[in-house]
Amino acid sequence: MVIAHDTEAALQAAVELVNSGAEPDTLTSTAWVDAWYAKHRYTGHRARDAAELAELRAARPELRALLTADRDAAAEMINRMLARAGAVPQLIRHDGIDWHIHAVAAGEPLVRRVMVETAMAMADLVRADETSRLSVCAGENCDGIVLDLTRNRSRRFCGTACANRVAVAAYRARARAARP
Numbered sequence: 001m002v003i004a005h006d007t008e009a010a011l012q013a014a015v016e017l018v019n020s021g022a023e024p025d026t027l028t029s030t031a032w033v034d035a036w037y038a039k040h041r042y043t044g045h046r047a048r049d050a051a052e053l054a055e056l057r058a059a060r061p062e063l064r065a066l067l068t069a070d071r072d073a074a075a076e077m078i079n080r081m082l083a084r085a086g087a088v089p090q091l092i093r094h095d096g097i098d099w100h101i102h103a104v105a106a107g108e109p110l111v112r113r114v115m116v117e118t119a120m121a122m123a124d125l126v127r128a129d130e131t132s133r134l135s136v137c138a139g140e141n142c143d144g145i146v147l148d149l150t151r152n153r154s155r156r157f158c159g160t161a162c163a164n165r166v167a168v169a170a171y172r173a174r175a176r177a178a179r180p
Helices: 005-019 030-039 050-068 071-085 110-127 160-178
Strands: 090-094 097-102 134-136 145-147
Touching (some): 005 097, 005 110, 005 145, 030 050, 050 110, 050 134, 050 145, 071 110, 097 110
């Protein structure tokens, strides 16, 4: 499946936002939001205040539920999220990014734009029966979200830290087993 650039971008942003809630919680300052906003090339209004930070923190459980839902449950959640936001999808081109979909105005609060863009991206995965591209990290004691965009669907870990922990543990287990 070819995933549209805006779908991929929205999913990556949502996964990073949700995974920021892992221990230790990294979504603790507006500076983090600034960096995340720039990294994922969001545009539009920013309040840059504690209320916006709190809204993003509060959105993580709903986003996590959406990203980990089965296909039918995801479809229901998407419909509720889009209706609640009064989403009206439109094709937009800006800042060197080719045509992509925005479903709420740039002046809407950041959290509303994040929720709607994530819902729209998930709608693409639901329609293509590709929700299996999202899973929970295979690392022990990790519940991070994994977005697997590889051709062979081989990604199992939320990041290099988890992958390295598992590899080191396997190496040590083999070394212990090899000792007489």
